[in-house]
Amino acid sequence: MDIQKTHVEAEHAHDSPLISCRFSPSGEEVVFGAEDFHVHRWNANADRKVSLNTEAWVRALAFAGKDGPLITGGYDGRLMWWPDPAASPKPIRTIDAHEGWIRAIAISPDGARLASVGNDRAIRLWKVADGAPIHEFEGTTVVEDKSIGHESHIYNVAFHPGGTSLVTGDLKGQLIEWDLKALRPKRSWTAESLSKYDKTFRAQIGGFRDLLFDASGSKLFGSGITKVTNAFAGVGNPSVVEFNWDDGKQLNEYLTKPKLQGVAWRTVLHPDGPIIAAHGGSGGSLVFWKPGQTDSTHQVKLPQNARDLDLHPDGKRLAVACSDSKLRLCLMEAKAN
16 A cells, blocks of 8 residues: 555546445445435446435445445435345335434444434434334433533444444534443533634534544544634635543544645544545545644545545545545555556
């Protein structure tokens, strides 16, 4: 891998702007959501695309383990389970899970549980096997004389690799750890730099556009927008914030150099070290950092805004969902002669 040689290896042209993407566990397919109210499963090697009618924009995508189904969460509040496309392009089951947008979903480390969050400020747990509800976290709970609960739209969710806790992040930059054994909130803290109230436009902007743990579970990363000067136009800089999980203290805030305008929509942690984010705003970019070095070490300019990305299982490729209706596959190696 050589991040300095990263380039667009292939493109798939769609007929509607893309908003999300994930590789299948095998890496043979890229699944992407688009503004045409469908999710599409594209196999580049076979040049085959199967379209799934979600009847809503889908930003939340997850595969339930190596051999599990694809699960989607739509802006209409529905969760859908999808089989292998060779079997049927119709959902196995559909659940009215939330009132309003489902912002994010996550699969537990053992593949047995699904967590979903959205604009209704509810955190719901489901059985992956049959979609049965397990538990709902909602409202506020008093913990050590402190009231803990989300007061704004919940933007993201992630399971700790240990499987005993869950973390959620909202529009106002609040993080809450939920104890999955006691089924109650454990602690709460805030990433001040990732949210701002713009007094001129009377609007809150920011929030956790992504949340993820490192493999050890000792560090938590959240991405979004910082240093906002105009909420109406979304003028600010992409940011990735790193926390120590044990005490919640912020360790680093990764920023772009030279400065980019927009949002870090999704972040992946490469096993070999680099932190990689998809940026969209005034154009699109892939941004790379070395752990502990807060200025970006490399940027790859894309033809248009990047809205999502994912890392291929081989560790060499990235899938990038772009607003110009194209899915781009980027290779982090030198071009073949």
